[in-house]
Amino acid sequence: MTESKPESNAEDPRHPRWVYGHGDEPDPRFTLANERTFLAWARTVLGLLAGAVALHSFQVPTVEWARNGLIAVLVLTAILCTILAMARWARVERAMRERRPLPAFTAGFVLAGALLLVGVLLGVSLVL
Template identity: 55%
Template sequence: MTTSPDRRFPRRVYARGTEPDGRFSLANERTFLAWVRTALALLAGGVALEALHLPVEPHLRLAAAVLLIALGILAPVQAWVGWARAERALRERRPLPAPAFSGPLAAGVALAGVLVLVGLLVR
């Protein structure tokens, strides 16, 4: 028994194009789940920075923690938007789009690392 496209969520994805090879949709889902795992790691890192009383200058430690938590909130947005854009592209037989927020996420992680490093050096 197959589910009709009008009963699948989100309709704006499934109502377009034709059903792609299941392997590609499953790979897209694995990428979605990888972004969710990344979000959990960013959230855990941000919480850990504040919870573990590390020898890092307190203001820089707090800035890095807040940045990591903010990135942890942004990563699931990337997961959802990226999944939907890739699934639509697969269904419409178009090239896959680049991740929408990967640049800001990478820059934010690098900045958090710099904040922690400087915080260690000035302490």
């Protein structure tokens, strides 16, 4: 007995339609893995926001402009990571549906660069 995959359906009620309205339904394991990756990015965003709240609450570093700068970088990084995570989920899902190669992983480099900036700013502000 062979399993048949449902054909592509432009009338699929799921959103976003520019993702679900293309290609064939992929193996559910791959779709669920893509969702877990998105949720991992969501946890990262929550961690960035928690770090911003902690800096504000504990008033660390004591230099106000440095603290505000660090908080701004953390919040802006959280916003950017949210946007990149949503875009990556959609691009990967659509690539799987169309049986194309997966897109390049740029979000991790953006996050790494932002965290490097936060580390340098925090180190400099603690020395002041």
